[in-house]
Amino acid sequence: xxxxxxxxxxxxxxxxxxxxxxxxxxxxxxxxxxxxxxxxxxxxxxxxxxxxxxxxxxxxxxxxxxxxxxxxxxxxxxxxxxxxxxxxxxxxxxxxxxxxxxxxxxxxxxxxxxxxxxxxxxxxxxxxxxxxxxxxxxxxxxxxxxxxxxxxxxxxxxxxxxxxxxxxxxxxxxxxxxxxxxxxxxxxxxxxxxxxxxxxxxxxxxxxxxxxxxxxxxxxxxxxxxxxxxxxxxxxxxxxxxxxxxxxxxxxxxxxxxxxxxxxxxxxxxxxxxxxxxxxxxxxxxxxxxxxxxxxxxxxxxxxxxxxxxxxxxxxxxxxxxxxxxxxxxxxxxxxxxxxxxxxxxxxxxxxxxxxxxxxxxxxxxxxxxxxxxxxxxxxxxxxxxxxxxxxxxxxxxxxxxxxxxxxxxxxxxxxxxxxxxxxxxxxxxxx
Amino acid sequence: xxxxxxxxxxxxxxxxxxxxxxxxxxxxxxxxxxxxxxxxxxxxxxxxxxxxxxxxxxxxxxxxxxxxxxxxxxxxxxxxxxxxxxxxxxxxxxxxxxxxxxxxxxxxxxxxxxxxxxxxxxxxxxxxxxxxxxxxxxxxxxxxxxxxxxxxxxxxxxxxxxxxxxxxxxxxxxxxxxxxxxxxxxxxxxxxxxxxxxxxxxxxxxxxxxxxxxxxxxxxxxxxxxxxxxxxxxxxxxxxxxxxxxxxxxxxxxxxxxxxxxxxxxxxxxxxxxxxxxxxxxxxxxxxxxxxxxxxxxxxxxxxxxxxxxxxxxxxxxxxxxxxxxxxx
Numbered sequence: 001x002x003x004x005x006x007x008x009x010x011x012x013x014x015x016x017x018x019x020x021x022x023x024x025x026x027x028x029x030x031x032x033x034x035x036x037x038x039x040x041x042x043x044x045x046x047x048x049x050x051x052x053x054x055x056x057x058x059x060x061x062x063x064x065x066x067x068x069x070x071x072x073x074x075x076x077x078x079x080x081x082x083x084x085x086x087x088x089x090x091x092x093x094x095x096x097x098x099x100x101x102x103x104x105x106x107x108x109x110x111x112x113x114x115x116x117x118x119x120x121x122x123x124x125x126x127x128x129x130x131x132x133x134x135x136x137x138x139x140x141x142x143x144x145x146x147x148x149x150x151x152x153x154x155x156x157x158x159x160x161x162x163x164x165x166x167x168x169x170x171x172x173x174x175x176x177x178x179x180x181x182x183x184x185x186x187x188x189x190x191x192x193x194x195x196x197x198x199x200x201x202x203x204x205x206x207x208x209x210x211x212x213x214x215x216x217x218x219x220x221x222x223x224x225x226x227x228x229x230x231x232x233x234x235x236x237x238x239x240x241x242x243x244x245x246x247x248x249x250x251x252x253x254x255x256x257x258x259x260x261x262x263x264x265x266x267x268x269x270x271x272x273x274x275x276x277x278x279x280x281x282x283x284x285x286x287x288x289x290x291x292x293x294x295x296x297x298x299x300x301x302x303x304x305x306x307x308x309x310x311x312x313x314x315x316x317x318x319x320x321x322x323x324x325x326x327x328x329x330x331x332x333x334x335x336x337x338x339x340x341x342x343x344x345x346x347x348x349x350x351x352x353x354x355x356x357x358x359x360x361x362x363x364x365x366x367x368x369x370x371x372x373x374x375x376x377x378x379x380x381x382x383x384x385x386x387x388x389x390x391x392x393x394x395x396x397x398x399x400x401x402x403x404x405x406x407x408x409x410x411x412x413x414x415x416x417x418x419x420x421x422x423x424x425x426x427x428x429x430x431x432x
Numbered sequence: 433x434x435x436x437x438x439x440x441x442x443x444x445x446x447x448x449x450x451x452x453x454x455x456x457x458x459x460x461x462x463x464x465x466x467x468x469x470x471x472x473x474x475x476x477x478x479x480x481x482x483x484x485x486x487x488x489x490x491x492x493x494x495x496x497x498x499x500x501x502x503x504x505x506x507x508x509x510x511x512x513x514x515x516x517x518x519x520x521x522x523x524x525x526x527x528x529x530x531x532x533x534x535x536x537x538x539x540x541x542x543x544x545x546x547x548x549x550x551x552x553x554x555x556x557x558x559x560x561x562x563x564x565x566x567x568x569x570x571x572x573x574x575x576x577x578x579x580x581x582x583x584x585x586x587x588x589x590x591x592x593x594x595x596x597x598x599x600x601x602x603x604x605x606x607x608x609x610x611x612x613x614x615x616x617x618x619x620x621x622x623x624x625x626x627x628x629x630x631x632x633x634x635x636x637x638x639x640x641x642x643x644x645x646x647x648x649x650x651x652x653x654x655x656x657x658x659x660x661x662x663x664x665x666x667x668x669x670x671x672x673x674x675x676x677x678x679x680x681x682x683x684x685x686x687x688x689x690x691x692x693x694x695x696x697x698x699x700x701x702x703x704x705x706x707x708x709x710x711x712x713x714x715x716x717x718x719x720x721x722x723x724x725x726x727x728x729x730x731x732x733x734x735x736x737x738x739x740x741x742x743x744x745x746x747x748x749x750x751x752x753x754x755x756x757x758x759x760x761x
Contacts, residue, residue, distance in 0.1 A: 204641035205455070207555040207579030207617055212642070276436065277556035321534050323557040325577070 005033045005423050006048040008396055010175035011042060013053025013384060017060060018357035019373035023066065028058055030380040038377055049425075051418060053384050059356045060372045061093025061381030061419065062126075062338060063363040065183075065261050066237055067312040068330070069126075070097075072113065073102020078314040078401035080114065083334065084123040086399040088427040090334050091383030091416040093124050094309075094364075099131040100158045106131035106142045108150035115151055123426050125381070127367070129183060132157040134173045139167060141174055148178050153367055154235070156183035159284065161219060163189045168223065172232035177197075182234045186219035186244065187211075187285065196325040198240075198286040201269040208325060211286050213236045220244045224251055227258060235366055236260040238311055240285035243293020249304045259366045260304070264297050264340045265331050269293075269406065273324035279327040280321040280406040283311075300358060301350040307363040310337040314402020332402035336387065336393065339412035346413060380423035389415035437759070439599050445639060447751040448455035450562045451744050453580040454621035462625055466590055468743035475512055476738060478667040485746045486513035489546040492759070493519045494536075494561075496552040500708055501734060502584070503709035506549050515749075520547065533557070534564060541566055547611040547675050547749060548572070555614075570748035578614050583645050584709055585618035588738040589626060591733050592664055595618035599626040605658050605700075606649075607634040607690060608668030608717060615709045616668060624648045634690065638679040663698045667672050667692055667708045667717045683716050692718035697727065704731045 008030040015038065022038070029036040029045060036042070061153065064087070070078040087095055099105035099113065105114065111128050118126035130152035133202050134140040144155055155175050161184060162168040175182045192215050197203040197208025220236060224247070227234045239245060239262050248260050269287045281287060299305040313330025320327050345355050364372030371381065392396060393407045419427035437456030446461065454462070473591060479700045490509040494505055503519065510517045533552075539699030540548070550558045550606055555577030562571040575581040586761065587600075596602055610616045610633050623631050632747050633644060634652045644651050659665060674680050706718070706728045706761055714720045722728060 199642045201643045201646035203595070204643050204647060207577050207614055209555075209578070276440075277559050318532070322532065323552065323554040323560040323576070325554050325556065326533075419601060 005425040007031045007045065008049045008051065008420070008423060009047040009052045010053050010058055010382070010384065013056050013058035014376065015058045016353060016356050017374040018353045019361035019377060021353070022166060022374070023244075023334040023353055028340070028374065028382070030420070030423045033382050035374050035376050040318060048210070051384065052174060055388065055416060056384050056386050058382060058384050059130065059362040060177050060374055061383050061421065062091050062359045063094040063372050064092050064312065064334070064337065065096050065307055065309040065363045065366065066099070066263075067095045067097050067310060067334065068314065069097045069114070070314060071101065071117065071430055079314050080126070081121045083312070084118055084121045084126065086271040086334050088123040088419045088421070089399050089416060091385060091419050092334065092337050093381035093383070093419060093421050094127060095366070096127045096129055096153065097122055097127050098158050098266075098370070100136060101158065103151070104131050104135050106130065106134050106136070106147070107176060111147060111152055115406050123235035124421055126155040127151070129153065129317045130155045131181065133167070133174070137165060138159055138162050144175055144180055147180050147325035148180055152180070153369070154181040154183045155348065156237070159185060161185055161187050161189065165226070169226050169230060172226055172234065173230045176230060182232055182239050184219070184223050186216050186223060186239070188215045188218045191218060195284070196282060196329070197274055198271045198288040200271055200289060201414070202274050206274060206277070207234065208274070213243055213288065213292075214239050216285060217243050217247065220247050224256065224258065227256065233257045238263050238266070238285060239296065239305065239307070240266055240288050240292065242292045245295050245299035245304060248299060249302070252304055259306050261309045261363070261366070262305050264308050264310070264337055265406070267293060267297055267300065267308070267344060268406070273406065277324040278406060279322065279324050280404050282324055282327050282329045282330065283331055287402050288309045294363040297344065297349045300344075301354060303354070303362075304391055305360065308337070308341055308358040310334050312400070313402045315404045318402070320404050324432035331406060332404045333409065334400050335398045336405065336407055338383075338416065340407070341412045342387065343412070350410055369427055380420055382418075382420040383416060384418040385414045385416045387414050391415060440559070443751055443755065444484070447754075448744070448747045449751050449755070450708065451582055451748055452558045452562055452571065452573045454582050454585055454618050454625065455580070457625065459625050460596070461625065462586070462589065462622060462642050463738070463746065465743050466587055466593055469590055471741040472739040472742040473736070475742070476735070481533050482512050484512055484514045484751050486510065487516035489515045489749055490544065491515045491517050491547045491745065492540055493548065494522060494540070494548050494550045495520065496550075496557070497575070498523065499551055501737070505622045505734065505737040506574060506741050509738050510745055512738070513742055513746055515745070528653045532742055533560065537561055537564060541569065544650055544741045545569065547745065551575045568752050570752045572744060572748060575614055576577045578612050578617070580618045581614040583737070583741055584615050585622040586744065587733055587737040588619055588666065588707060588709070589622050589739050590736045591707060591729055592705070594732075594736070595729060596663060599623070599628045602628040602664060603662040604628055604666065605632040605634055605652075605656065605662045606666045606668065607658070607692070609674065610635050610644065610668070611612070611637045611639045612671065613668050617647070619666060620649055627721070632658050632662065636689070638675070648748055655696060656699060657697050659696055663704055665692065665697070665700060665704060665706050667706065669709065669711065670713060670745065675751060687716055691716065692722050693717065694721055695723070697722055700720050707733060709756040710734070
């Protein structure tokens with residue numbers, strides 16, 4: 001017999017639910033794993049558990065569109081168990097994991113294995129991205145219908161976007177046959193030319209091989225044209241340039257079926273942070289200029305970029321212990337996703353409701369899933385955080401297996417105190 | 433982890449702890465290096481070509497990339513300071529067995545090496561080693577990727593000062609593959625720090641960094657214009673690989689546009705000097721008549737390289753000595 005889920009009331013929190021235009025101090029009631037009501041509880045409602053959220057923010061559980069879980073194949077970096085637990089601590093209830101595992105997520109068997117492990121860990125909803133081409137090799141299409149049936153919510157070629165435009169066109173067309181979203185990390189492989197930093201004044205001085213802005217803008221332009229030809233729905237992941245953001249604004253005005261996200265670190269760091277060759281700042285796409293960061297911030301504020309993701313890439317220490325260009329790119333970003341987004345509110349880039357939207361209903365709408373909102377009847381995925389609690393980033397404060405953060409020493413606003421997945425408490429901060 | 437160049441290279445008294453890049457060093461310390469080298473030029477001409485400044489110290493030449501000139505002059509410089517020298521050509525040994533740079537470093541430290549002189553194909557490699565080396569161990573950058581080759585730049589400054597006396601008022605043209613050149617990056621920083629009136633770079637657009645002006649230079653595509661009235665011409669080596677990467681069409685076209693000939697040299701100041709970090713591709717970067725001509729100071733650069741490297745090794749070892757003594761007290 002299945003255990004009945006607890007009925008819960010979350011009392012006196014500031015409920016921020018951007019999708020429903022709600023931002024008020026009230027109660028939230030949960031029954032049978034779903035949102036039951038806001039404000040007044042139904043007459044006969046007797047909660048098993050009451051959470052006092054006075055002074056705290058209650059919002060939909062966060063949805064992270066792009067997370068590297070490293071399992072299977074790279075368990076020395078991180079595991080499904082370690083990273084989904086970290087997600088729960090960070091207020092994230094839905095994760096989309098990338099297919100660049102070993103083996104690659106290009107068969108239903110791998111999808112099944114990953115989903116099984118995530119269910120066993122039990123911390124969050126895991127939605128795998130499938131490989132766009134077999135073994136991410138760029139030449140043969142993956143069995144997308146089978147991947148979708150097994151539970152993949154999108155297809156992507158991940159860090160190796162297709163150089164062959166014809167294969168890209170056909171992959172997008174084939175994906176659209178099954179209403180599968182194609183996620184693209186826009187990068188022209190030839191223009192990248194083994195670069196590791198933004199082609200500009202800092203790379204010029206440090207002698208780091210550059211990746212020009214055009215590597216991104218050329219790829220965005222190409223795939224927008226292909227999307228128009230094929231009618232496919234595409235999503236650009238991890239934009240890094242103001243120019244690409246402007247192109248997205250244009251596409252939005254034209255009514256194109258296209259969306260975009262940005263990695264949170266791109267909204268805070270720039271090429272200037274590469275001084276001293278700190279390998280924790282080695283990311284792909286590279287950190288670009290001040291005006292790129294500002295252009296991306298504007299696009300996020302104006303909802304031209306609908307989602308902020310962590311682009312979480314946990315690494316073992318050795319992966320970052322080499323001269324900068326020889327290190328593996330990526331930041332362990334799950335722990336800092338919410339605080340760094342709240343920092344944008346502090347810095348008056350956007351209001352709290354917009355910031356929360358980019359982490360909840362924004363990504364849910366990109367995926368076309370009924371998530372990321374506190375509408376009665378929807379899954380009770382909830383994040384409760386204390387906005388007044390400040391903390392400093394250090395290796396001990398990072399709960400991901402990957403300690404590779406460039407934000408060490410930064411003061412962060414906001415501490416997650418409770419996370420609920422389908423009405424079940426998956427994280428509660430231990431209080432002294 | 434990401435100390436500024438200044439904090440990493442200098443101690444509280446502004447003495448050299450490591451020598452990794454010209455970036456962050458001021459005019460007084462560059463002048464101190466040049467003055468110290470001046471004192472060492474006599475050593476090579478003595479019957480006993482040695483001074484005892486670094487006796488009992490072990491200097492490791494840690495070369496992950498092939499080099500003849502730089503490695504040999506470093507070796508001679510260290511030996512003239514009476515240090516014991518280890519030559520390690522790592523490209524052929526450890527890395528091919530999968531050993532990481534950090535492991536190589538730890539192993540050598542276990543042998544109580546006092547100084548690493550590092551050449552590596554990756555930009556930032558010398559910084560990485562300096563950040564991970566034990567206190568008391570000095571690091572000198574002998575060329576890292578496209579980033580820096582500061583001892584080459586200093587021997588070039590030494591050569592210029594010997595011929596021109598002062599830096600103020602000089603016009604210097606650097607010609608060729610600026611994009612891939614660690615030598616050019618260090619020279620530009622050194623020339624501007626020492627106060628020359630103009631640094632020019634002369635190259636086609638494909639061999640220039642994306643934002644060359646931000647390095648503090650005037651950009652010329654036409655060599656005939658760029659060479660006009662300059663006091664110093666520095667020619668850079670052109671790697672043959674540049675033809676493959678669609679950066680240049682042919683050596684022939686490159687020489688016709690950017691090769692230094694007697695005709696072009698006549699447009700510079702009458703007392704101009706011609707420099708090259710070596711090795712020269714005769715007929716690609718310059719005509720043999722120029723390379724062997726009266727204005728060429730290319731071989732002097734090599735001799736001065738020993739004095740400059742003696743100066744830098746002795747300064748770094750001196751500072752690191754003080755550091756270990758402080759720790760001991």
